[in-house]
Amino acid sequence: xxKPRLVGGDSACSGRVEILHGNTWTTVCxxxxxxxIASVIxxxxxxxxxxxxxxxxxxxxxxxxxxxxxxxxVGNESLLFSCPRISxxxxxxxxxxxxxxxxxxxxxxxxxxxxSACSGRVEIQVLGAWGTVCDSRWDLPDANVLxxxxxxxxxxxxxGGGYFGKGTGSVWTDTFHCKGTEPHLxxxxxxxxxxxxxxxxxxxxxxxxxxxxxxxxxNGESRCxxxxxxxxxxxxxxxxxxxxxxxxxxxxxxxxxxxxAEKAYNIPKSEQGTGPVGLRRVxxxxxxxxxxxxxxxxxxxxxxxxxxxxxxVCSGSRQIRLVDGAGRxxxxxxxxxxxxWGTVCDxxxxxxxxxxxxKQLGCGYAINATVSAHxxxxxxxxxxxxxxxxxxxxxxxxxxxxxxxxxxxRHKDDAGVLCSEFTDLxxxxxxDCAGRLEVFxxxxWGSVCxxxxxxxxxxxxxKHLDCGDAGSLLNDSTHGSGSGPTWVDGVxxxxxxxxxxxxxxxxxxxxxxNRVEETHLSxxxxxxxxxxxxxxxxxxxxxxxxxxxWGTVCDxGWNMKDAGVV
Ligand SMILES: *[C@@H]1O[C@H](CO)[C@@H](O)[C@H](O)[C@H]1NC(C)=O
Ligand SMILES: *[C@@H]1O[C@H](CO)[C@@H](O)[C@H](O)[C@H]1NC(C)=O
Ligand SMILES: *[C@@H]1O[C@H](CO)[C@@H](O)[C@H](O)[C@H]1NC(C)=O
Ligand SMILES: *[C@@H]1O[C@H](CO)[C@@H](O)[C@H](O)[C@H]1NC(C)=O
Ligand SMILES: *[C@@H]1O[C@H](CO)[C@@H](O)[C@H](O)[C@H]1NC(C)=O
Ligand SMILES: *[C@@H]1O[C@H](CO)[C@@H](O)[C@H](O)[C@H]1NC(C)=O
Ligand SMILES: *[C@@H]1O[C@H](CO)[C@@H](O)[C@H](O)[C@H]1NC(C)=O
Ligand SMILES: *[C@@H]1O[C@H](CO)[C@@H](O)[C@H](O)[C@H]1NC(C)=O
Ligand SMILES: *[C@@H]1O[C@H](CO)[C@@H](O)[C@H](O)[C@H]1NC(C)=O
Ligand SMILES: *[C@@H]1O[C@H](CO)[C@@H](O)[C@H](O)[C@H]1NC(C)=O
Ligand SMILES: *[C@@H]1O[C@H](CO)[C@@H](O)[C@H](O)[C@H]1NC(C)=O
Ligand SMILES: *[C@@H]1O[C@H](CO)[C@@H](O)[C@H](O)[C@H]1NC(C)=O
Numbered sequence: 001x002x003k004p005r006l007v008g009g010d011s012a013c014s015g016r017v018e019i020l021h022g023n024t025w026t027t028v029c030x031x032x033x034x035x036x037i038a039s040v041i042x043x044x045x046x047x048x049x050x051x052x053x054x055x056x057x058x059x060x061x062x063x064x065x066x067x068x069x070x071x072x073x074v075g076n077e078s079l080l081f082s083c084p085r086i087s088x089x090x091x092x093x094x095x096x097x098x099x100x101x102x103x104x105x106x107x108x109x110x111x112x113x114x115x116s117a118c119s120g121r122v123e124i125q126v127l128g129a130w131g132t133v134c135d136s137r138w139d140l141p142d143a144n145v146l147x148x149x150x151x152x153x154x155x156x157x158x159x160g161g162g163y164f165g166k167g168t169g170s171v172w173t174d175t176f177h178c179k180g181t182e183p184h185l186x187x188x189x190x191x192x193x194x195x196x197x198x199x200x201x202x203x204x205x206x207x208x209x210x211x212x213x214x215x216x217x218x219n220g221e222s223r224c225x226x227x228x229x230x231x232x233x234x235x236x237x238x239x240x241x242x243x244x245x246x247x248x249x250x251x252x253x254x255x256x257x258x259x260x261a262e263k264a265y266n267i268p269k270s271e272q273g274t275g276p277v278g279l280r281r282v283x284x285x286x287x288x289x290x291x292x293x294x295x296x297x298x299x300x301x302x303x304x305x306x307x308x309x310x311x312x313v314c315s316g317s318r319q320i321r322l323v324d325g326a327g328r329x330x331x332x333x334x335x336x337x338x339x340x341w342g343t344v345c346d347x348x349x350x351x352x353x354x355x356x357x358x359k360q361l362g363c364g365y366a367i368n369a370t371v372s373a374h375x376x377x378x379x380x381x382x383x384x385x386x387x388x389x390x391x392x393x394x395x396x397x398x399x400x401x402x403x404x405x406x407x408x409x410r411h412k413d414d415a416g417v418l419c420s421e422f423t424d425l426x427x428x429x430x431x432d433c434a435g436r437l438e439v440f441x442x443x444x445w446g447s448v449c450x451x452x453x454x455x456x457x458x459x460x461x462x463k464h465l466d467c468g469d470a471g472s473l474l475n476d477s478t479h480g481s482g483s484g485p486t487w488v489d490g491v492x493x494x495x496x497x498x499x500x501x502x503x504x505x506x507x508x509x510x511x512x513x514n515r516v517e518e519t520h521l522s523x524x525x526x527x528x529x530x531x532x533x534x535x536x537x538x539x540x541x542x543x544x545x546x547x548x549x550w551g552t553v554c555d556x557g558w559n560m561k562d563a564g565v566v
Contacts, residue, residue, distance in 0.1 A: 029066060049104060449486055
């Protein structure tokens with residue numbers, strides 16, 4: 001029997017490849033692994049399609065044996081077992097070269113009932129079943145990734161409210177958290193826990209540009225900044241110019257519908273492009289609608305000396321993020337402006353300002369506006385100071401302030417935010433790995449209801465807490481009862497979920513169940529024992545592993561009875 005699994009990724013659909021031969025799990029050498037094998041594994045694990053095959057122990061180094069057989073899959077086999085194998089007993093490989101795979105549980109994506117193939121209601125297939133997406137959980141960066149993935153350019157708009165008609169089947173509770181630059185929705189983190197119910201009246205749609213892109217920007221933080229490439233006669237080529245200026249950049253930003261130009265620059269020699277050259281020398285007046293309408297030279301004409309790649313930053317690349325707060329929805333506020341990440345000063349930093357940040361990030365509303373670098377000092381420019389939002393602005397930079405880069409602060413004054421959608425998990429009134437389960441939501445710790453609380457769910461919780469990979473429910477209220485909300489009920493995890501946050505459940509509600517239904521949990525497998533430095537496995541210093549960390553035992557009261565147990 002041969003059975004694959006993926007270990008150490010952020011979902012059951014990504015991780016280090018391990019293969020069960022008989023009853024031994026072995027890792028795979030990245031030199032003997034390819035996308036065809038990955039496709040078969042993703043398919044067999046019901047993980048959708050194979051997206052990439054990161055090698056070099058990308059998902060951490062495995063332990064134990066390294067497989068000595070190479071699989072020779074075509075890619076359409078339904079089981080890894082069906083692929084021919086050849087022996088590689090003489091390979092030299094180590095765990096630093098363990099192969100990995102990323103695949104997606106979302107197996108299909110389509111746009112329905114639009115006026116073209118590149119607009120319509122968003123429909124997603126999860127493990128075979130098609131369903132729609134709720135407009136409250138779908139935003140422009142998500143739409144951008146889908147448009148790109150469907151070869152439809154970029155997202156012009158993401159109309160909700162069933163604009164393209166109502167779908168049938170499920171409305172998925174999955175929320176994608178895309179930055180917008182990912183190549184496939186399967187690459188975006190997903191959450192579902194506590195998501196509110198949604199009807200087909202709120203089906204999300206997307207209107208993609210659909211145009212064949214003839215211009216693109218590389219290596220930026222978004223589709224709206226980076227090195228310029230142009231497609232001429234079906235071939236992408238670099239754009240070289242030594243007098244590249246804001247007039248030229250303006251035309252690029254306009255053509256890409258990326259707002260106005262913030263910066264025009266040449267790429268440092270070390271980061272230059274390689275491929276063929278599309279344009280050599282560009283001179284725009286600034287009001288042209290396309291780069292090819294400027295005064296240009298193609299490589300065939302002279303100008304051979306010019307060798308500097310050009311790049312732009314358009315205002316459409318502006319972004320916001322929360323950093324160093326252990327999640328998307330809490331942390332130091334950072335803004336990407338003019339090609340650089342910078343911070344915000346805490347002068348006059350208050351809840352209305354924080355609210356704009358939380359809303360902008362799809363993180364609910366602000367619970368706390370933190371000051372004095374509560375989440376640690378950042379680096380780079382301090383972009384905004386004396387921010388004074390009224391609360392209805394859609395972007396933080398739309399609020400009154402001193403202006404970009406104008407401030408009288410240092411990074412010890414960096415502003416931060418804690419938003420209502422920030423979540424966390426802990427066990428209380430026991431040890432780190434056993435106790436009453438609490439979840440942080442809406443600014444408050446509360447309990448998790450125990451129906452149902454199956455072994456898959458408990459395993460995910462214990463893993464999240466670094467407490468091994470299995471747990472058991474304690475039937476009595478061993479660890480007291482909570483006094484806060486009972487936040488969530490009906491948590492239904494399965495093998496395809498890689499964290500508790502991805503599991504569907506009933507919506508967040510402060511009184512989800514009775515106190516007697518609170519979850520009391522004991523995680524197992526976290527504690528291990530070994531004898532160190534004694535020259536044999538049966539003698540040595542006693543060491544105990546707890547919370548994934550090895551430690552020693554104090555000799556106070558240490559006696560033969562204790563040693564006997566060891
Ligand atoms: C897989 O593809 C090959 C050609 O690439 C074909 O000969 C074979 O029949 C296919 N197998 C299945 C199971 O579809
Ligand atoms: C492995 O190497 C040994 C000696 O180097 C050789 O005799 C043997 O045929 C090799 N086996 C394979 C499968 O290549
Ligand atoms: C298609 O969309 C139109 C609105 O644009 C709507 O009236 C119609 O019912 C939709 N049809 C289907 C099959 O969803
Ligand atoms: C979709 O985009 C096209 C232009 O690309 C525009 O004419 C149309 O009004 C847009 N529809 C919606 C719903 O945004
Ligand atoms: C962006 O930064 C460059 C320097 O790197 C500067 O010359 C330019 O004025 C800045 N643009 C804006 C809009 O702030
Ligand atoms: C651009 O501006 C120049 C004058 O500055 C004008 O002559 C020309 O017609 C304009 N072109 C377009 C496409 O608007
Ligand atoms: C294009 O640029 C070249 C070189 O700078 C110049 O000689 C030529 O007159 C320009 N053509 C137009 C139409 O502006
Ligand atoms: C709220 O913000 C203040 C000011 O930065 C900080 O002292 C406090 O610890 C924060 N509270 C929480 C729960 O983050
Ligand atoms: C913030 O704006 C309000 C008006 O919306 C104004 O009354 C107040 O003085 C401003 N505060 C600061 C610190 O600028
Ligand atoms: C926000 O509300 C204020 C009044 O409270 C109004 O003057 C302003 O135009 C609004 N701004 C936006 C972006 O809606
Ligand atoms: C979160 O807290 C706010 C204010 O305390 C309250 O209005 C809101 O209903 C709460 N949300 C949930 C889901 O309990
Ligand atoms: C902890 O559990 C004990 C029972 O084991 C209970 O008496 C006590 O009230 C609990 N404390 C808290 C803070 O929940």
